[in-house]
Amino acid sequence: MTEKILFVEDEQDLGSLIKQYLETKGFDIDWFDNSKNALKAFKENTSSYGLCLLDVQMPQKSGFELAENIVQIKEHIPFVFLTARTEKKDRLTGLNLGATDYISKPFDIDELALKLKNILKMTSGAVAPKVQLSSYMIGDILYNREQLTVTTPDKKVAKLTTREAELIEHFYHNKNKRIKKEEILVKIWGENDYFLGRSLDVFISRLRKIIAQSKKVSLSNVYGAGYIFNVEE
Structure with missing residues (x-):
């Protein structure tokens, strides 16, 4: 797998665990614990990222807000939300932003790895539909x-x-x-x-x-x- 995944998770222990595990499965992971640094890296290396894995609940800027910024830079990039929120309105917000998937915590990390692999496989070289943000x-x-x-x-x-x-x-x-x-x-x-x-x-x-x-x-x-x-x- 050559395309990087932009991974944003503010919980240090969880972020480190997910990054290390996904790398053992062959993924190339750039992990950030805040939206500001993640967005900066994405702007500087837009073409190297093939997918975004975003935690929803973060200080300063949420995963939803970060996704809005990202698709304005690269509108055809798939992204997946990780969240402890289970309310229907939050799930709909994520899907309305064009999320490829919305995964509730706690989750099975093997299932996460499989979903990411399938998303990258489906979107590699393909043109995704244009995202119309609300x-x-x-x-x-x-x-x-x-x-x-x-x-x-x-x-x-x-x-x-x-x-x-x-x-x-x-x-x-x-x-x-x-x-x-x-x-x-x-x-x-x-x-x-x-x-x-x-x-x-x-x-x-x-x-x-x-x-x-x-x-x-x-x-x-x-x-x-x-x-x-x-x-x-």
Whole structure:
């Protein structure tokens, strides 16, 4: 097995045990006890990882939040959650994020090894379906595409209209580069029209107010050429 597994477990004894056992079974394991270092390693060595094994309950950033960050970097990577949580809502959260499997603690470590082997075998060289997240971080704001909300760093929640949500998503998928006004009008409204352009100006003004408290996200004008949705990850 050549692809590495990014393994994140904050319990030292359990993490060490799982890493050592899986390595005896031929897996290449990178183990981290916190999400921050794990995400840093993933960003620096994205292509070397073929699967993520994530504990859900961790300090600072949960396994769910880490998964959201990871699929924004490499959307076709499979991942498995390990958790002591048994509530249906937590399982659904994991599956909604696109989890390949969701394993409750305590678990049989031989069964875990077999599942990981099968997942790597199935996904090796294959293109997984694109993951559509219900929510994801844009800089330091949280966008929820199902509830049509934006949560800013000061914890305020702004409700979006469908059109505003479409704009947010279009800007995000074209972040940090110039987007022509005409392109936005055709993409969102279906045509380039003067009066629709005036309507777009109103939507832009409202979006700026919504993200005003963000230190990592801004929407700037490029005079006569469109806009740039600036996002600092």
